[in-house]
Amino acid sequence: MSDILLQIKELQVTFFSKLGPLRAVDGISYAIRQGKTLGLVGESGCGKSVTSYAIMGLLDHPGQVTHGSIRFDGQDLTLCTEQELQNIRGNRISMIFQEPMTALNPVFTIGFQLDEQILRHKKVSKTEARNRSIEMLRVVGIPAPEKRYESYPHQLSGGMRQRAMIAMALSCDPEFLIADEPTTAIDVTIQAQILDLMQSLQERFHMAIQFITHDLGVVSEVSDDVVVMYAGKICEIADADTIFNHPKHPYTYGLIESIPKRRQRVAKLYSIPGTVVSLIEIPEGCRFQNRCPNVLDQCRKISPELTSVGDGHSVACFNMM
Numbered sequence: 573m574s575d576i577l578l579q580i581k582e583l584q585v586t587f588f589s590k591l592g593p594l595r596a597v598d599g600i601s602y603a604i605r606q607g608k609t610l611g612l613v614g615e616s617g618c619g620k621s622v623t624s625y626a627i628m629g630l631l632d633h634p635g636q637v638t639h640g641s642i643r644f645d646g647q648d649l650t651l652c653t654e655q656e657l658q659n660i661r662g663n664r665i666s667m668i669f670q671e672p673m674t675a676l677n678p679v680f681t682i683g684f685q686l687d688e689q690i691l692r693h694k695k696v697s698k699t700e701a702r703n704r705s706i707e708m709l710r711v712v713g714i715p716a717p718e719k720r721y722e723s724y725p726h727q728l729s730g731g732m733r734q735r736a737m738i739a740m741a742l743s744c745d746p747e748f749l750i751a752d753e754p755t756t757a758i759d760v761t762i763q764a765q766i767l768d769l770m771q772s773l774q775e776r777f778h779m780a781i782q783f784i785t786h787d788l789g790v791v792s793e794v795s796d797d798v799v800v801m802y803a804g805k806i807c808e809i810a811d812a813d814t815i816f817n818h819p820k821h822p823y824t825y826g827l828i829e830s831i832p833k834r835r836q837r838v839a840k841l842y843s844i845p846g847t848v849v850s851l852i853e854i855p856e857g858c859r860f861q862n863r864c865p866n867v868l869d870q871c872r873k874i875s876p877e878l879t880s881v882g883d884g885h886s887v888a889c890f891n892m893m
């Protein structure tokens with residue numbers, strides 16, 4: 573039996589702007605395995621969050637899925653009605669964000685918001701929902717959960733708000749969690765605690781996670797599989813060991829070189845030269861050509877296809893590392 577929970581095939585997301593159609597995600601395909609964590613990596617603007625919003629059916633106008641499919645447990649989410657998506661969101665698929673206030677409403681107590689989420693998706697009484705909410709606050713490590721149940725979001729510290737958001741996202745036992753830069757806005761010690769918490773909750777609830785980040789250091793700690801995106805396309809896919817020990821795409825290589833190494837004293841950390849190419853000026857050929865140390869003439873004319881180079885390892889490049 574297949575262990576694939578979510579399968580994205582040739583997904584294209586286009587924003588119909590005044591400047592013309594901008595393809596923020598351009599024909600990407602990958603799969604997420606049940607109970608595993610996939611790290612979706614790349615700099616800002618490479619299409620990671622747009623992909624996640626497409627999965628959730630939360631793309632804002634003028635963004636649209638213009639091609640491809642997103643199959644979740646056999647059902648194509650791109651063909652679902654809004655009602656069907658509402659039944660899936662927050663229930664079977666959940667999302668946590670960099671900024672907890674994206675998910676938490678400042679005018680309602682934490683408990684009210686948790687109860688509401690549970691009552692919307694589960695056939696339980698108000699008392700059962702309340703008990704479940706308090707239990708979830710306890711599970712995510714919030715001290716005095718009965719008291720915090722009555723608190724408003726602004727009465728919690730940043731780290732506690734992050735935990736409350738995770739409690740809300742997990743309150744209906746989702747099979748799939750999308751975590752969009754969940755540790756970027758919090759300090760390093762809390763970051764480690766939140767990562768540990770997510771890993772222990774994943775084991776406990778056996779859910780799959782798509783972990784979106786620009787930080788490869790974080791990905792190396794949490795991921796089973798890694799997808800590296802650049803300017804709306806996938807440049808490399810492999811299991812985490814292969815990505816970190818045998819990267820083949822020059823962009824992946826550059827991202828790994830940019831990770832601060834323990835006990836390594838260097839005057840200046842490596843950074844990939846230049847910035848991500850703008851969607852309004854996508855060049856002919858490879859999108860990474862202007863930043864690539866390995867660029868060939870061919871790269872300026874032809875766009876490289878994602879090609880298998882080994883077991884589960886695919887790379888889109890004419891001149892690999």
Ligand code: SF4
Nearest residue numbers: 858861864871889890
């Ligand atoms: S295809 Fe060419 S420009 Fe693109 S990453 Fe590979 S070597 Fe660099």
